[in-house]
Amino acid sequence: MSAFRPCGVVTLTTDFGLEDPFVGVMKGRIVERFPTARVIDLTHAIPPQRAAEAGFWLARCFEYFPEGTVHVAVVDPGVGTNRAIVCIAARGHALIAPDNGLLAPVVACSAHSDIYELAPSTLSALGIRDVSATFHGRDIFAPVAAELASGRLAPSDLGERRAGLAHGAPEEPLGGPGAARPAQPGQSVRGKVVTIDHFGNLITDIDSTRLAPLRDPHVTIGGRVVPCRRTYGEARPGELLALVNSFDALEIAVAQGSAAAELGVGRGAPVLVWSSPLPDERNPL
Amino acid sequence: MSAFRPCGVVTLTTDFGLEDPFVGVMKGRIVERFPTARVIDLTHAIPPQRAAEAGFWLARCFEYFPEGTVHVAVVDPGVGTNRAIVCIAARGHALIAPDNGLLAPVVACSAHSDIYELAPSTLSALGIRDVSATFHGRDIFAPVAAELASGRLAPSDLGERRAGLAHGAPEEPLGGPGAARPAQPGQSVRGKVVTIDHFGNLITDIDSTRLAPLRDPHVTIGGRVVPCRRTYGEARPGELLALVNSFDALEIAVAQGSAAAELGVGRGAPVLVWSSPLPDERNPL
């Protein structure tokens, strides 16, 4: 079910930014072992150390890549300590990351996934030596990803199979796909802002399935009540709106503007969605 | 004349930024349909919604790519509404964008171009389903670009041929190549700042052809008079200069510094170029 047949594509998700040569040298290490790799940046702008945000995006994005893609995610405050590295085979994809909970949302949204822990002996067998204490992205993740993407190594070759991740999501549950129960009729749904995109849209951990039972839903955030729309173009420029975005997450936006600037809220801000009319609970935050 | 023979290269121009995984998933969708695509980022830093700026750059850049390149431009405030998507075949290239005027500068600078409107039936024929209301870059532009770049689809296969774009340039004319008449001897030339580059250089909508008749031209901008040079190295560090840049547009710069910071002006700032001496009009702005 989760058989992994590599297609030669590798994606990278890190908190390294693009200012420094860190991402470039990872790619150098990948093409050194697998010259025809097609490496695609998913994002390198995860806020430093926020493994949960990397997992949030990875769980929502990995299936937009061809089956057989190797996804590398390095948000790794424990680099150089004895934290493990794990590889998950799920839905025909392979994902590799530190075992710090980053991959929990991927496991949560996959009916079946196999988890393997990278063994030190695998590194020796691959000729991976001189591993630095601070840059495993270059020294371990890149060469291992190249071996997986080239098909010379299967996820199950990396090391022992594990029953689960050593850590759940690195923060309180982020409401990954399927992680929270849907609203009951008449109920409201609570969540929070997980990330803010380039446009200042506030993306929440509330997925559309949780909203389905709500009638004429409205959103309360930052002390404001926001109506739900289907798309940005249905609101007037400058107007606040909420919508289920293209990654199936509730998002608060300003048409042709920035909701983050308009509302003055950021990551972690509480969000309430309620059926209208819900007279006693309009501004409960 | 504008026959399109794909070379396998796809460029991307958006206002998505690089912080989020939006550009990455577009690339995932492209390589899913066309694994050997070579995808090149032109820019993802178009200011949000400024389709005119995307068109300004695209018209000046697309011919630096090999003939047969597919150029995808997504600056799309109308996503999810009934705005059309158009594909232009011009000078051996194919360009696809929302029909919001973004491609007007490309049409303006191409002696001959064919314009086609993407038909809904084409999407069905290509198996493009589950199109979101908010992210056509991923759900429509990426797969269609892959089909064009692979050669499985020609621009003329997308839908009906159109006589012109539904919209001209999305703002007042930006003086795209050939869009404005050259100065007459003794006249001055007026324009404005279109974009500001990474160095703080102020790039205007005034092309070199308009400047040709001027004698010893000087530029007035932000209340300052700026001399014209051939290259940055001809000015002393910190000195203001104007030059015709490598995209054939008049640019105001500070040698080894930022003209935007020095002059305190931004996009839309008026620019006057005049023959020297022009005693009564030195500081007319």
Place this chain on the structure above:
Amino acid sequence: MSAFRPCGVVTLTTDFGLEDPFVGVMKGRIVERFPTARVIDLTHAIPPQRAAEAGFWLARCFEYFPEGTVHVAVVDPGVGTNRAIVCIAARGHALIAPDNGLLAPVVACSAHSDIYELAPSTLSALGIRDVSATFHGRDIFAPVAAELASGRLAPSDLGERRAGLAHGAPEEPLGGPGAARPAQPGQSVRGKVVTIDHFGNLITDIDSTRLAPLRDPHVTIGGRVVPCRRTYGEARPGELLALVNSFDALEIAVAQGSAAAELGVGRGAPVLVWSSPLPDERNPL
């Protein structure tokens, strides 16, 4: 020893940023001449005009790419003047840059390197015409890199061999690999901050070889005394630490934080490393 056999990989290092289409059109020019080039961004965030910082990174990064890589570096305040362009063949790699000292750290760390100056006649022979005065990255470096990476041109075909670079490092010596002598027992080592990475880590020009003779080394920077660790995870979150980073340079960091913000220092800040105890010299800066 420095024979160059191209592998088809090209890296790019510039101060162009990623906001504008400058890097994209360079890639267009490369794939136009060499369609199967695999182009990897090393960094485009070198501070404007700081050729020394580009050389610092390039010298520390180029060997993480496969032998046969062509490395293009364009930090070029003298573009359009009569500054030369040089190509270095070193350790199986080819590196091409303006002759402004950018490549000095690469020469300094290579036991043997061959230096060639690009001749104007080579440009004509390659059909490189219409060279702009301001964008040699697109008009010269990109097509020449494509010719080198494709193997149609060898470094020695570019022009006359040179005995050395016209300029040393563009600022005071940056302590490139091997550039400074190691400490003597009981001595301290002085250096400075060369660059600040995405995490706010302060990266210095002090390499590990210089530190080897020091006993229980401590670092003084910004009036603070900082202990040395092996990896970030050995410090408590928020704690200052110094370590030899994965590029063999001394770095001052804050665990899960920003040393630049904590210390309020930037590029050029003096750094002292001393054997503990060294009572009379603890805060000598």
